[in-house]
Amino acid sequence: MLLRRLTLDDVVTGARLTAAAFGGQPREARMRRYLELEPEGWFGVEDAGTLVALGGAVRFGELAWLGLMVVEPGHQRAGLGRTLARAAVAWAHDQGCTTIRLIATPAGTPLYRQLGFVPDGESQELAGVPRPLPPGAARSSVHPWGARDTEEVARFDAPSFGADRSRLLAAYAREFSGSAWVARDAAGTVCGFLVVQDESLGPWAATDETVAAQLLDIGLAGIERSLRAGVLDEMGERLLLARGLTRTRALPRMRLGPDVRRASSPRLIAHASYAVG
Ligand SMILES: CC(C)(COP(=O)(O)OP(=O)(O)OC[C@H]1O[C@@H](n2cnc3c(N)ncnc32)[C@H](O)[C@@H]1OP(=O)(O)O)[C@@H](O)C(=O)NCCC(=O)NCCS
Known part of the structure; x- marks a missing residue:
């Protein structure tokens, strides 16, 4: 397994991976928008040259927003989500961010809790x-x-x-x-x-x-x-x-x-x- 930064070359694969996890059609424009917004903040994990997980953070001064955490179903519960979230948190801290916020899915909540995130309200969809x-x-x-x-x-x-x-x-x-x-x-x-x-x-x-x-x-x-x-x-x-x-x-x-x-x-x-x- 290789942890690396995502680049614009990952837009197509990243959008496909995200659609597989969250449903809907691959949305490449959205993936590109996120990568362009924070070229250094997104990370991926490769297994034998194939991107199997991604996630990252965007920085707004002292605040960072963590999101789009996705692990391909066949690779879940193997620590990849934790590796990615830790990489994004470490990056945000290195950038001087003191607070990191996110909106969690039920699948993500236990992982974030384990990393020290605390409840901070609710978002109604x-x-x-x-x-x-x-x-x-x-x-x-x-x-x-x-x-x-x-x-x-x-x-x-x-x-x-x-x-x-x-x-x-x-x-x-x-x-x-x-x-x-x-x-x-x-x-x-x-x-x-x-x-x-x-x-x-x-x-x-x-x-x-x-x-x-x-x-x-x-x-x-x-x-x-x-x-x-x-x-x-x-x-x-x-x-x-x-x-x-x-x-x-x-x-x-x-x-x-x-x-x-x-x-x-x-x-x-x-x-x-x-x-x-
Ligand atoms: C959420 C997600 C990114 C977690 O990735 P993952 O690689 O499976 O998570 P990890 O293996 O790193 O798990 C880290 C810890 O989180 C917790 N955890 C992860 N999945 C869990 C589950 N299904 N039930 C309970 N706890 C879970 C556990 O504490 C786990 O540690 P452990 O396996 O040592 O007990 C992944 O399940 C996923 O892509 N889900 C679909 C998309 C999604 O909802 N993303 C979150 C957006 S906020």
Whole structure:
């Protein structure tokens, strides 16, 4: 077995491995996005030249996000998951990260617990074909998220996320341009944002319920496919339930290291991804 860094040459195999573990079709664009976001943070294990496991971390200042841990079924329970998680944690610590966060599946929870991660809340997953409501009277204006918005959006987001994730936000806004939205208040200040991805919804944040709902009804207009969302906040859950999504499962959030202070405003409503935050 060989532990090594993942590179962009692993996109095709990595996406296939991930699809085998989590279901669905291989999503190479997503694998590429994660590797480009943190070229040094992803690791893989090879068995006789074949990639059989992967996982890693993305760094946001002193905070790192650990994710996408996958071990090919025939190689599970042989310590590969632990080897990968330890490599990613060691890398994040070497980068000066003091806190590492993640969202665990039931399969991953015992492993993370064994490595010292502690419970840190929950993420509620909802899914379904959305039925947006007619937009109500609005105090804010919603417009497509352009490259020039990203710096201000990242400043708006940072207090609630607990770190500056501008690189991640820029990547999502770029990749999903056309379905990424920013809300601004009457003074022209950012008061919310939403990205609708191919199969999921998020990141999503807003100062209040009116702005959150407005983003949602504009962002979901014309969408006839099923979407998932990892929701952090009861308000978001309520808004999505009212638009036809249903609860699928609750996943534990876990943390290694001290809690990073997170502000309660704006409301961070949905993750970008379980894998990267
Ligand atoms: C979760 C996953 C990455 C674990 O990888 P793995 O290589 O099987 O895990 P390891 O062999 O390194 O196990 C490390 C420890 O975790 C715990 N553990 C792992 N799998 C477990 C299971 N099915 N039940 C209970 N404990 C388990 C054990 O404590 C284990 O140590 P032990 O075997 O000495 O008792 C792997 O099962 C997987 O790919 N699952 C599907 C995808 C997924 O859910 N990924 C997690 C995303 S958060």
